[in-house]
Amino acid sequence: MKYVFNASPNYRDNVSTSRIMRDLTIGLLVVFIFGLVNQYMTYGMDNLIHSLILMIAALVTTLVTEGVWALVCKKPIGATLSHSYGWVTAIIFVLMLQSTATVYSVIVCSFLAILFGKLLFGGFGHNIFNPAAVARALVFASFASATAADVVSKATPVSTFANAGWVASSADSFNQFLTSFGGLFNFALGLYPGAIGETSFIVIALVGAVLAWRKVIDWRISLTYIVTLFVIATGLGIINGQPLTYGLYHVLTGGAIFGAVFMLTDPVTSPTSAAGRIFFAMGAAVLTLVIRVGASLPEGVLYSILLMNMVTPLIEKLFDGNQIDMKSKLVKYNAILAVCALVVMVVMSFMVTPAENVSYPTVVNLGASATNGDAIHVSAAGFSGEASPNAFDVVLDDETQTVVSVTFTTFNDTPGIGDQCNTPEFLDQFAGLGYDQIDDVEVISGATFTSNSVIDAVKQAIEGGNQ
Template sequence: MKFTFKPSPNYRDKQSTQSIMIELMIGLLVVFAFGAFYYYSEFGVNYAIRAVLLLLTANVAAFLTEAVWYACCKKNVMKEISASFPAITATILTLMVSINTSYYALAVSTVIAILFGKLVFGGFGQNIFNPAAVGRAVLMTSFAGLVVADFATGATPTGAYASAGWISTSQAAFDTFAANFGGMSNLFVGMYPGAIGETSALVIILVGIYLSIRKVIDWRVPVTFVVTMFVLTFMVGAMHGQGLYYPIFHLISGGALFGAVFMMTDPVTNPTSAPGRIIFAMGCAILTVVIRIKANLPEGVLFSILIMNMLTPAIERLTDGKQIAMVKKNLLSMAIVLIVGFVSVGLCALAIEPKEVNAEVGNGGSADGKDVPALSLGNPVSLGEDFARFDAQVESNENGVVTVKVKGYGLIDPEGHAGESGIDYGRNAFEITIDTSVNKIQSIKNTAFGDTPGFGDKATSQEYLDTFNDLDTTSLDQEIDTVTGATWTSKSVIAAVQAAITAVNN
């Protein structure tokens, strides 16, 4: 007699893989919608359209890759794709990139993520690495310089803070830094440029709570990651006289919460047991902090996930067995991981050396005293464009010499005394001389630099400012070049020029 049976578990579950993935996709689209809304409200409809096109690019690349693969394997393409969920990987990858990522770079990275992150291992459910993390690593390492110059760029909060050594000299200095992104409250809400889906801690937390209640994700993973990272960064901050703002900043900036909710919870690439998942999340938190404060990277979440993906089989063997009988062993394993984490992070924290950053730059010098990178002009923009977002303010206008202050990506005052040296940190200042007899710009000088070295200083170099000489001031209907890699700052320069021309022409 032949018996037909299915392996365990054989109880009926209300949730199917299909329904879980649908709810996960809805959560991802909510996060995407917030990002698209921000770019629409802050920069205009073209930015929102670009966000949508990036999402479509990644999804088309993902579906085509799987279609070709299954066709070559002589399988039912539609049936296999419906059970493989390529849209999840494509959407997560899109949410991890900035708005100025090129379509080509995103498409190639998506193909590699699907092909080498999932399909070569046997497809959905058999991959050892998180496919979206694989794609983001490829994008970061192989296409870092391939961006579209006419879309907003600038230092992310983690990138800017990392450039200052991850430590501020006082809370006043930190507050000055955070003010460039709208303060800690705005960092929590997420109304600032960054990766499309990683900026809003509020939205990610709300979506994470919903997905946890619906049992789409295991709440233990993000909660363990957040608690562990908070404790470790609190220790680092305490060692250097930082306040509670320090661990909170680490959690709400960068990809910490996004990675915790949408990537570490991947049931395929993390352990299956509850103790195993807790150890996995602890490891991710420890590696994230170590990479952030010690490695030459402002982030850390991405590579911590990939490293822990490799350790998942070892964690599975460590926690394998009857869980009730293994409570003491599992608790001991968690304690050992935490001790190793505290020691490792503590040793790294001892080596932190805050970098002295001079926010004052004249005549196009570099804010860190180094040579300004070679100038590379990007796509032109119209001088008549609405640059209200840069908040250009005319300070004085005497005999055609106009001084203007304009919004920029600011730095921490290294001395912790914002304003004492007469510099408005977080703002750029320019002295623009206009010859009213011939209605042309004679010269522009950068008298104060409030941006991040390596991001904005190219656009305040004298080489770039000299490109405005002889510009006709009788008309705003002209095109001006931006600077590749410093689009935000070069547009702030143009905003200052626009304000000066308007002031002279009354």
């Protein structure tokens, strides 16, 4: 009989990091499957297939990068890969992308994010920034206007509204905008153009609830973030004459719930103490609002997370000590931040200027039917890509499905270059053309992006009418 020595305790919970990551992976895949359904219903089969290709590209790149890294470091490849959980990063990254992203941008950004965002810091558990967020930020910074050729591109409500400064000029204008995408309920449900895995509040919240119950994610972070964002967005909306649904819109779109459930809760890059996590989530909510409203960016959630990742070590230091003795301090610091959040909200409220005369696209394939002679509002990515598309009014002949007229309603491309398309000589070419003939229109050399944007828009209008 051998009596084995072990330092107490000699009893362990069955929960393992691998089990946590397995649960998280399953949760992410549920969100991905819903995302595929949305891609199919909102855009079409091409986008669904392209989304799958992006996922495979990200997964393969991540695993190959980590595998090669293990080889270089002379570590066993199998064990390193299975305890590095790189696939979680890859899945989260793809879920944050538009299905129009190009495969090469996904490969390049996955590689850079895994190498510079994670492995160089010392691998899993040591990275400062959420690697998936790093990858998404790289795409946003370097490949924003790169769109895959064979997929349908549409203006997303998030980018459209971000262009308008995240604040509508009036309550009516805001309500009109909501209606054009199927109303608030559709935003909660998630059947609208947007990132592959970020659109459905309901699906992500349900997955999040299960993960919180399985103790995979810390519900305190998600809840604090969503509640704080809702409160300060509602407050800002009230001061700026927005309807009460304005706060809900902030929570329902732009990946807020995705960030709350899958990104902020990443334990590696968030503080470890309970009070620190609440501080972290509240800070992220404030930054989200500031970036959205102050900078008119659609990606407020993403950048707020990266910024808060950066201050995580400071938050840790702030809450170091005996949590029982410090209890009043823990509450006090968080209360101070809450007050700061309200102050920021008020200051932001007086800084925003709602954009005038922004027309919101009618998303025809969500049920609105086009009638003869009515202008169909569509938008299509131009030179600046998805972030700031051009918007058009297209009038069709209802019987023949040919173009009657095309006009710009919002021009977002380079003045002096793209303008060459905004002329009767160019736009009149479309009159009388059917779907198959559109591609024959001659693009203006030097203004290819803008030309293609017009072509895209007209095609969208006809496709929408056909459904």
